[in-house]
Amino acid sequence: MRSIPLLSSCLAALATLAAAELNLSQPLLSKQVLPSTFKPPQVFKNANLVRTTNLDKSYPRETINVIIENIDSKPQSEYYLPFESSLLSKVGGLEVRDKKDAGKGVFKVEVVGLDAER
Amino acid sequence: MLKGSHRSYCSTITQLILRHSSTEFYRIHLPEPLAPKKQTTISITYSVLSALSPVPAKIAQSEKQYVQYTFSVYTPSAYVTEKQKTKVKFPNGDVPDYTTLSAELNAEKKTDPQKQGSTFTYGPYNNIPAGAEEFVSVRYEFTKPLTYASLLERDLEVSHWGGNLASEERYWLANQGAELKNQFSRVEWQKTSYMSPPTSALKALNLPLHPGAVDAYFIDDIGNVSTSRFRPGKREANLELKPRYPIFGGWKYSFRVGWNADLDTYLRKLTKGDSYVLKVPFLEGPRISEGIQYSRVHLRVILPEGATNVRYSTTVPIVDSTTSIHKTFMDTVGRTTLELHAINLVDEFREKELFVTYDYPWSAGYRKPIVISLGMFAVFAVTWVLGNIDTSIGKKKTA
Numbered sequence: 001m002r003s004i005p006l007l008s009s010c011l012a013a014l015a016t017l018a019a020a021e022l023n024l025s026q027p028l029l030s031k032q033v034l035p036s037t038f039k040p041p042q043v044f045k046n047a048n049l050v051r052t053t054n055l056d057k058s059y060p061r062e063t064i065n066v067i068i069e070n071i072d073s074k075p076q077s078e079y080y081l082p083f084e085s086s087l088l089s090k091v092g093g094l095e096v097r098d099k100k101d102a103g104k105g106v107f108k109v110e111v112v113g114l115d116a117e118r
Numbered sequence: 119m120l121k122g123s124h125r126s127y128c129s130t131i132t133q134l135i136l137r138h139s140s141t142e143f144y145r146i147h148l149p150e151p152l153a154p155k156k157q158t159t160i161s162i163t164y165s166v167l168s169a170l171s172p173v174p175a176k177i178a179q180s181e182k183q184y185v186q187y188t189f190s191v192y193t194p195s196a197y198v199t200e201k202q203k204t205k206v207k208f209p210n211g212d213v214p215d216y217t218t219l220s221a222e223l224n225a226e227k228k229t230d231p232q233k234q235g236s237t238f239t240y241g242p243y244n245n246i247p248a249g250a251e252e253f254v255s256v257r258y259e260f261t262k263p264l265t266y267a268s269l270l271e272r273d274l275e276v277s278h279w280g281g282n283l284a285s286e287e288r289y290w291l292a293n294q295g296a297e298l299k300n301q302f303s304r305v306e307w308q309k310t311s312y313m314s315p316p317t318s319a320l321k322a323l324n325l326p327l328h329p330g331a332v333d334a335y336f337i338d339d340i341g342n343v344s345t346s347r348f349r350p351g352k353r354e355a356n357l358e359l360k361p362r363y364p365i366f367g368g369w370k371y372s373f374r375v376g377w378n379a380d381l382d383t384y385l386r387k388l389t390k391g392d393s394y395v396l397k398v399p400f401l402e403g404p405r406i407s408e409g410i411q412y413s414r415v416h417l418r419v420i421l422p423e424g425a426t427n428v429r430y431s432t433t434v435p436i437v438d439s440t441t442s443i444h445k446t447f448m449d450t451v452g453r454t455t456l457e458l459h460a461i462n463l464v465d466e467f468r469e470k471e472l473f474v475t476y477d478y479p480w481s482a483g484y485r486k487p488i489v490i491s492l493g494m495f496a497v498f499a500v501t502w503v504l505g506n507i508d509t510s511i512g513k514k515k516t517a
């Protein structure tokens with residue numbers, strides 16, 4: 001009696017043999033490229049900024065706590081943080097959080113490069 | 119002619135420099151748009167890899183190591199900054215060299231930096247325009263190895279039949295610290311090793327593994343390295359490695375470690391359908407107090423044959439991900455493999471989890487035994503057929 005499920009599973013396995021397809025997940029693009037004339041729109045100002053550089057470990061750990069203010073007339077949600085290209089290639093583990101409300105989790109960040117050819 | 123070519127050479131260099139010094143951005147998406155005239159406080163954290171350079175670049179074997187860090191006291195920003203300051207926290211008070219800035223820049227007319235124990239403060243500065251920079255350097259004592267992994271390959275192999283999760287990690291380590299001024303002296307090393315003074319050499323690595331890890335191994339290019347200790351425990355299993363030689367500045371060491379673990383603690387079957395969820399740490403590397411930098415991390419999750427619909431989620435920033443097929447012994451269609459690539463990680467990412475979900479129909483698990491039994495059956499059938507062929511010479515006996 002026990003052999004019946006085994007047999008049926010064997011048959012099913014044979015059936016899937018031919019039809020083994022893969023779902024390929026989309027590769028993530030790490031970088032968006034903008035034209036070289038791009039300048040971040042001046043919609044914010046940093047009211048107060050305190051940076052702490054921690055040199056306890058074999059790599060410097062930077063923490064920037066900044067009060068940002070919207071000086072535009074419309075609501076804004078994109079804040080730009082500039083790095084020199086040579087420095088950007090060495091920056092790792094960049095995380096942005098809400099200082100007052102840690103429960104909001106890590107904000108979405110992405111690297112945007114400028115098109116050097118144009 | 120020569121002059122002309124020289125000039126064009128110079129101009130290419132300037133072009134290269136110009137192109138090289140272009141600015142790129144991190145775009146931060148605030149979860150909800152900030153209304154006009156409203157303020158919010160955000161906290162940005164990041165690490166800078168390969169940022170410390172040993173000065174002097176060559177030291178004696180048991181000498182103190184000093185490293186230099188150069189940064190801009192004006193925090194790079196794309197916006198006007200009304201008020202800002204930079205605090206630098208040193209590991210100790212031994213800071214022989216640092217850049218002093220004139221009191222005119224400072225908003226409170228103090229000469230920077232202001233010292234308070236092992237913390238230096240530059241600033242406050244008022245109304246700094248976007249993109250302004252003022253570079254300063256600090257040099258401080260750091261008699262610890264600057265451990266840097268140029269590449270870490272980490273494989274996780276899931277076996278449903280064996281109920282096993284096999285992990286293997288391959289490291290290409292280097293010490294970015296100060297090089298030895300003279301030859302390495304084994305006598306001096308042995309003399310001081312009993313007192314275990316601070317040293318710029320990497321002596322040992324400690325890998326805290328999850329409890330339940332078994333069959334640990336530590337191999338390098340030569341073969342098994344016997345100077346390792348594996349201590350299984352209830353809270354964590356400790357794998358203590360000692361490289362074949364102390365890794366001084368500029369020296370390299372590559373090795374591999376691996377272990378097995380019970381799959382039940384990492385894998386859950388969803389109640390609906392044939393879906394499984396695998397929860398594994400993204401990094402399980404060494405834990406040392408001064409930290410490790412990883413330039414590139416290639417993580418491969420090798421799922422069983424016939425696993426489909428592979429998805430993953432992790433808080434580690436991933437540069438690239440692919441799903442491919444990994445073929446190994448006795449495979450029929452090959453194992454579905456999820457490959458994740460990350461760059462510029464530090465050992466703080468040890469705590470981050472990786473979730474992989476995939477569909478694995480129960481029929482897929484039977485594929486391999488069936489193929490193997492069919493193969494065996496085919497061998498017997500062929501033997502039987504071949505055995506029946508009459509190869510005798512002469513007439514058949516028909517009696």
